[in-house]
Amino acid sequence: MSRRLLQLLRSDQRGNTVIEFAIVAPVMLMLMMGLGDLLHQAYAQSVLSGAIEKAARDSAIQGGANQTTQLDAGVLAVVGKVVKNYTYVSTRKSYASFSLVKAEKFTDTNNNGVRDAKECFDDVNANGIWDADPGKTGQGGANDVALYSMSITYTRIFPVARLLGFSATQTIAAQTLLKNQPYATQAVPTIPSVCT
Secondary structure (H helix, E strand, C coil): CHHHHHHHHHHCCCCHHHHHHHHHHHHHHHHHHHHHHHHHHHHHHHHHHHHHHHHHHHHCCCCHHHHHHHHHHHHHHHHCCCCCCEEEEEEEEEECCHHHCCCCCECCCCCCCCCCCCCEEECCCCCCCCCCCCCEECCCCCCCEEEEEEEEEEECCCCHHHHCCCCCEEEEEEEEEEECCCCCCCCCCCCCEEEC
16 A cells, blocks of 8 residues: 555645745745835836926026025925935036036146146136046036936845845936026136146
């Protein structure tokens, strides 16, 4: 009888599906949650980009520079519907024109591609030192170009990243560059050449 029972158990295939499912299910669930996390990140990035664009347009009109705190709060209210438990960093920098949104130009006398001491440079922001980013903090004035940036770090909605050794948080960022409305006369910037 025990030999017959052993043969029956050996030929019985009914439990294979449960074992196969137990092997495949964790991998399938991790892939699905990972994909869900990536899709959520893409959606949150899209929402942040749209909210930043709107806030930048609103801050570029007359009086908008005085409402940057409220505009940041509006961006966070929109993004907060998509992500939870977040921290953020928001910056605004202004430039006299689009062509000045870059490192200050310098004379590279030794052709090494790096601004060294004693090499002359155009002091765009008139602070006496060479700057890789010569923007002034804030929205700027009429006809100025404003670079508005925001990054948000939030807790991921699925725990897959932690299980695989990645961070439990995700960071998304967006920025936009817009020219303020010509609601007043812009002072013509003078760019002195400095050699220090």
